[in-house]
Amino acid sequence: GLSLSLPSVEAGMPEDIHPDPALTRALVVEPHDTCRALLERQLGALGMRVTTCADARAALDLVAVDAPDLVICDHHIPGMDGFELATALRAGGYAMHIIVLSTNSGSAAQDPAYGDVQAVLQKPVARRDLITALAALSAPDPVIASAGDGFGMDRAPVTPRAMRVLAAEDNKTNRLVFSKMVQTLDIDLTFAENGREAVALFQSVVPDIVFMDISMPEMDGKDATRAIRMIEAKTGGHVPIVAMTAHAMSGDDADIFAAGLDHYLPKPLKRTAIVEHITAAADPALRPPEGTAAQAAG
Secondary structure (H helix, E strand, O other), rough: OOOOEEOOOOOOOOOOOOOOOOEEEEEEEEOOHHHHHHHHHHHHHHHEEEEEEEHHHHHHHHHHHHOOOOOEEEOOOOOOOOOHHHHHHHOOOOEEEEEEEEOOHHHHHOOHHHHHHOEEEEOOOHHHHHHHHHOOOOOOEEEEEOOOOOOOOOOOOOOOOOOEEEEEEEOHHHHHHHHHOOOOOOOEEEEEOOOHHHHHHHHHHHHEEEEEEEOOOOOHHHHHHHHHHHHHHHHHHOOOEEEOOOOOOHHHHHHHHHHOOEEEEEEOOHHHHHHHHHHHOOOOOOOOOOOHHHHHHH
């Protein structure tokens, strides 16, 4: 059912989730400088020795010199994609864990080489999702005697997560109304109380969709959206952002769309419109937001 998070800039980790300490060496293959640096910092904070590169050819050269325990690669990298890199590593006799990051994890899961990797994570990746995936792994022998022995068979079963919904709304009553409208949905809902908080939570929560009030203190919804789109220009991806406003006037929609918002909902909000946008943004790899209870409620 609905999981509600109060505003918090830092998304914490459950204390009982820890990566295997025997995973000590990681290779990050990521063409985007910002994403590569972020992954290097996150893995380094876990005590791993991290090597990075931007393309598949460099990755294969690095593995030949010093095979790591873990390879984290982007789905789309120069030279060959992440799954082709995984196939090449398996063909070379390497048994390290491989995690592929994809902006479309549902499509990536259909790749013929899916069995060569241990996990596919939706990009951009929340820190808690990355650590949860790492916690499911154990340290392998980096090189095995022969290839083709069913590398994907030790992959832990992946439990689809709920959709993450971020709603930026400064009015307490409106936040309560919004939460009641989506209470039958299987989603993780987080509220931001102003535009600056929305931008911070976008980076820590990594939502699948954002509902953005336009008139908010400190930073309005349009400026917050511009800031989010600047972040995405560096990290990749495009999260749908839906404007919410009580001051619908002629020409407002043009200004809203020019700021980078994708859709427009006038207040008072209607439950059917909110649910339609959430359902449309649902990735097939996630749990469907509308369960039997939600459908029965109409």
